[in-house]
Amino acid sequence: MTIGFIGAGKMAQALASGFIASRVASVDKLFASAPSMESLQGIKEKINNINVTTDNKDIVRKNDVIIVAVKPNILSQVLKEIAPVIRSENLIISVAAGIRIPAIEDPLPNGTRVVRVMPNTPCLVGAGASAYSLGTYAQSRDAETVNKLMSAVGLCEKVPESLIDAVVGVSGSGPAYMFVAIEALADGGVKAGLPRHLALKLAAQTLLGAGKMVMEIGAHPAELKDEVCSPGGTTIAAVHTLEKNGFRGALIDAVLESCNRSRELGN
Numbered sequence: 001m002t003i004g005f006i007g008a009g010k011m012a013q014a015l016a017s018g019f020i021a022s023r024v025a026s027v028d029k030l031f032a033s034a035p036s037m038e039s040l041q042g043i044k045e046k047i048n049n050i051n052v053t054t055d056n057k058d059i060v061r062k063n064d065v066i067i068v069a070v071k072p073n074i075l076s077q078v079l080k081e082i083a084p085v086i087r088s089e090n091l092i093i094s095v096a097a098g099i100r101i102p103a104i105e106d107p108l109p110n111g112t113r114v115v116r117v118m119p120n121t122p123c124l125v126g127a128g129a130s131a132y133s134l135g136t137y138a139q140s141r142d143a144e145t146v147n148k149l150m151s152a153v154g155l156c157e158k159v160p161e162s163l164i165d166a167v168v169g170v171s172g173s174g175p176a177y178m179f180v181a182i183e184a185l186a187d188g189g190v191k192a193g194l195p196r197h198l199a200l201k202l203a204a205q206t207l208l209g210a211g212k213m214v215m216e217i218g219a220h221p222a223e224l225k226d227e228v229c230s231p232g233g234t235t236i237a238a239v240h241t242l243e244k245n246g247f248r249g250a251l252i253d254a255v256l257e258s259c260n261r262s263r264e265l266g267n
């Protein structure tokens with residue numbers, strides 16, 4: 001299977017690198033397009049031998065699986081551009097936040113197989129979290145293709161399209177919240193006297209470890225939190241401070257803001 005990316009920015013680079021690292025695709029099977037050779041520089045630097053072109057239609061002609069990874073506000077223009085060269089073999093995967101399946105299908109020839117996927121940048125390191133919904137004409141073999149690709153670079157779940165904006169809020173945008181959390185944890189460590197590089201390493205590993213425990217032990221996070229909180233100890237004092245400062249509320253609000261923004265992008 002060859003895979004063509006239309007748009008060669010951060011998400012395309014994360015997916016393409018993840019596909020290569022997980023061996024679900026080799027570099028000679030990956031193609032990418034963007035408007036100019038300068039805009040293809042980033043992907044060329046990350047993935048040396050990737051096939052690049054400035055012609056979006058060429059991507060559609062040469063590949064069956066097309067991942068459209070352009071900004072939501074130009075998606076419809078790009079779909080109109082490629083519509084005349086779409087073939088029955090093509091599967092069109094959109095990763096754009098907000099843009100709903102009918103709006104993806106509308107500019108394309110009737111019957112085009114479409115899947116809407118919401119990935120995240122940790123696909124780059126095989127630790128992505130993606131959810132997808134099938135378009136009107138997508139078939140079970142298309143679900144298998146998407147599952148194969150996205151599972152190779154992390155977790156992959158099928159959801160009804162009505163839930164995709166909520167997925168954007170939790171896992172699409174989520175890495176950014178967690179990067180802020182890692183940075184802030186490290187800042188705390190530096191304030192308490194740790195060298196920056198050590199504070200950062202400890203903070204990042206702590207998030208990784210906590211996530212791994214939730215996934216692997218399957219216990220409720222509250223139970224795992226309780227195990228860290230010794231009576232009268234250090235952690236419960238810290239948790240009290242987080243509660244007073246609205247930590248939970250801030251995260252819940254962040255998810256809802258991202259979800260609402262995704263809905264707005266689709267209007």
Ligand SMILES: NC(=O)C1=CN([C@@H]2O[C@H](COP(=O)(O)OP(=O)(O)OC[C@H]3O[C@@H](n4cnc5c(N)ncnc54)[C@H](O)[C@@H]3O)[C@@H](O)[C@H]2O)C=CC1
Binds near residue numbers: 072096097118121
């Ligand atoms: N960055 C992220 O964490 C995530 C992004 N997404 C979605 O991925 C899509 C791309 O986002 P990013 O990669 O972050 O943006 P980006 O700005 O890094 O990449 C956009 C790419 O599209 C190219 N482009 C611009 N006009 C084009 C055209 N007419 N034809 C072909 N290519 C064109 C640009 O040169 C660039 O390579 C968005 O729709 C976004 O909602 C989804 C999940 C996570």
Ligand SMILES: O=C(O)[C@@H]1CCC=N1
Binds near residue numbers: 173
């Ligand atoms: O910020 C954004 O709009 C994109 C979609 C999800 C993550 N990044």
